[in-house]
Amino acid sequence: MTPRRTALLCLSLLAATAALPVRAASLQDEFDRLADAMEDKVIAWRRDIHQHPELGNREVRTAKLVADHLRALGYEVKTGVAVTGVVAVLRGGKPGPVVALRADMDALPVTEEVDLPFASKVRTTYAGKDTGVMHACGHDTHVAMLMGAAEALAKVRDRLPGTIKLLFQPAEEGPPPGEEGGAVLMLKEGAFEDPKPDVVFGLHIGSMLNEGQLGYRPGATMAAADVLKVTVKGRQTHGSAPWGGVDPIVVASQIVLGLQTIVSRQVNIAKEPAVVTIGGIDGGIRFNIIPDKVEMVGTIRSFDEALRDDIHARIRRTAENIAEASGATAEVVIEKPYAVTVNDPALTARMLPTLQRVAGDDNVQLRDRLMGAEDFSFFAQRAPGLFVFLGGTPRGVDPAKVAYNHSPRFSIDEKALKLGVRTLLHLTGDYLESSPGK
Numbered sequence: 446m447t448p449r450r451t452a453l454l455c456l457s458l459l460a461a462t463a464a465l466p467v468r469a470a471s472l473q474d475e476f477d478r479l480a481d482a483m484e485d486k487v488i489a490w491r492r493d494i495h496q497h498p499e500l501g502n503r504e505v506r507t508a509k510l511v512a513d514h515l516r517a518l519g520y521e522v523k524t525g526v527a528v529t530g531v532v533a534v535l536r537g538g539k540p541g542p543v544v545a546l547r548a549d550m551d552a553l554p555v556t557e558e559v560d561l562p563f564a565s566k567v568r569t570t571y572a573g574k575d576t577g578v579m580h581a582c583g584h585d586t587h588v589a590m591l592m593g594a595a596e597a598l599a600k601v602r603d604r605l606p607g608t609i610k611l612l613f614q615p616a617e618e619g620p621p622p623g624e625e626g627g628a629v630l631m632l633k634e635g636a637f638e639d640p641k642p643d644v645v646f647g648l649h650i651g652s653m654l655n656e657g658q659l660g661y662r663p664g665a666t667m668a669a670a671d672v673l674k675v676t677v678k679g680r681q682t683h684g685s686a687p688w689g690g691v692d693p694i695v696v697a698s699q700i701v702l703g704l705q706t707i708v709s710r711q712v713n714i715a716k717e718p719a720v721v722t723i724g725g726i727d728g729g730i731r732f733n734i735i736p737d738k739v740e741m742v743g744t745i746r747s748f749d750e751a752l753r754d755d756i757h758a759r760i761r762r763t764a765e766n767i768a769e770a771s772g773a774t775a776e777v778v779i780e781k782p783y784a785v786t787v788n789d790p791a792l793t794a795r796m797l798p799t800l801q802r803v804a805g806d807d808n809v810q811l812r813d814r815l816m817g818a819e820d821f822s823f824f825a826q827r828a829p830g831l832f833v834f835l836g837g838t839p840r841g842v843d844p845a846k847v848a849y850n851h852s853p854r855f856s857i858d859e860k861a862l863k864l865g866v867r868t869l870l871h872l873t874g875d876y877l878e879s880s881p882g883k
Contacts, residue, residue: 472604472878473802476870479597484863486596491589491862492563498552498578498585500569501616502528502626507550507588511613514592518599520611527630528620531613534640535598537605542880544873545610545642547824548584548591549617555579558853572622581855583650583837588613590648590865597870607877610642617820619782627782628820637827643880644792645830646872647821648865652847653812654836656858659804659868660812661833663793667786669753670818671745673721674778675700675764676738677728679771684733694728696773697739701726703763704743711759712752719756720746720816746816748785783818789829796831799875803867817850831872835865 470478490510497506508529515522520533529550556577557565567578580586591611598609612631620626625633654660677697682690701723708719721743728739745760747753761777768775800809812834821832837857838844848854 472601472874473871475601476597476874477867479600480593480863480866480870483593483596483866487589487593487862487866488859490592491586491859494585494588495561495580496563496565498565498567498580499550500554500571500578500621501551501618502620502624504529504550504615508613508615511550511588511592515595515611518596519602520595520599526634526636527615527626528624529615530631530636531611532631532636533595533611533613535595535602535605535609535611537607537609537877538603539606541605541607541877542643543608543610543640544876545612545637545645545824545828546591546594546869546873547612547614547645547647547821548587549614550584550588551616551618552578552584553581553618553851555581555851555853557581559856561856579853581852582618582850583855583857584617586650586837586857586862586865587648590862590869593862593866594869594873597866598873605877607880608640609873610640612636612824628823632823632827637824642828644876645824645828646833646869647824647830648833648835648868649819650835650837650857650861650865651850652838652855652857653844653849654810654834655838655840655842655844656836656861657804657840657864658808658810658836659800659833659864660810660836661788661793661797661800661831662812662814663788663790665748665785665814666788666812666832667819667822668720668746668748668814668816669781669785669822670783671753671757672780672782673723673741673743673745673760674780675741675743676776677741677768677773678738678776679735679773681737682735684735687735690735691772692735693737693739693773694735696768696771696775697726697728697741699767699771700764700775701741703767704760707756707759707763712756717747717749717752718814718816719748719752720744721756721760745779746818748814750785783820784822784826786819786822786832787825788831789825792829792831795879796872796875799871800833800868803871804864833868835861835868837861
């Protein structure tokens with residue numbers, strides 16, 4: 446073949462190749478590209494929120510940051526839900542199911558001890574005491590990651606076969622005394638209406654896994670958490686003459702010991718684990734005065750509703766009978782702010798390949814049940830839910846040797862944030878694209 450004919454053939458092949466349609470990047474590829482591009486922005490949001498923490502039902506600045514961002518992206522935004530919550534909707538370019546994504550916004554009354562240039566210097570009065578305010582449970586990262594996911598989803602809106610509902614929730618750690626708040630109040634005020642989610646996804650960063658790792662568990666994953674309050678009333682007398690009254694301090698001590706036998710001797714913990722803990726005792730002000738009353742506070746953790754009710758009944762009986770035997774009285778009040786967090790088994794099985802693809806098979810762990818609690822549980826009662834754990838401890842560091850969530854020394858590796866964004870995006874995209882009718 447002559448050089449001229451060879452050149453003409455090459456030109457023809459090039460023209461034919463140029464005429465072929467270019468394959469569009471998959472939604473998953475686009476999500477990864479966008480997560481890479483936004484990593485610095487997500488970290489900057491996290492640092493800003495970390496430096497300006499706000500307690501439950503007081504997340505005014507955080508909510509404004511979120512709402513302004515979502516409005517600029519074209520979301521339908523509703524603010525003031527459950528005091529300071531933000532609910533936003535993005536309707537995709539194609540019909541399909543509704544996926545809800547949730548992030549909690551509140552900080553804790555903890556004085557930060559981590560040496561960071563963006564460490565919190567905020568102080569407040571909590572329960573009558575001066576204290577610092579700190580994002581000691583990673584909610585600052587949750588907000589930043591969902592803001593990043595929201596931006597990525599908005600950029601591919603026309604390709605989404607369904608609707609996205611974002612839930613930026615206040616007061617996950619509990620509202621101030623005397624106030625309502627959290628997931629329960631969001632639901633009461635219509636957060637799961639118009640449109641109603643078909644599924645809800647959430648994640649929580651923590652020190653129990655290394656950066657790059659994800660944890661999951663089907664079924665009961667986190668415990669129900671109850672608040673226990675016991676008021677023991679005796680009769681005041683001088684410390685030198687205890688027979689002249691009824692000592693509520695001694696009675697309270699006997700009640701504490703009696704409560705320990707409920708889990709260790711009275712219920713079948715081979716079936717379901719449970720915990721009864723007294724975390725605080727307050728009574729008396731002077732060394733030689735026996736007071737009129739003692740107040741105790743504690744927590745109850747369980748995974749089964751029947752067992753939960755049984756433990757409550759045993760606590761009341763134990764406290765009241767021990768008090769009566771000494772001539773005192775015991776008033777028991779039990780509040781139930783957190784339900785069992787249940788990952789829908791079918792949804793978990795369906796989305797497990799997504800988690801394994803995003804993090805790699807070796808980086809996805811089946812976790813034991815946690816005695817910690819989450820009010821994500823109430824969202825998961827209204828729609829099938831999946832709550833995933835995101836590792837925040839630097840690689841190569843033993844998670845057992847670092848500060849746990851709620852510690853003043855709690856700290857996370859910001860490299861984890863990109864995996865969190867990718868996890869939210871891929872769970873959303875995979876669910877939408879694999880749903881019936883697609």
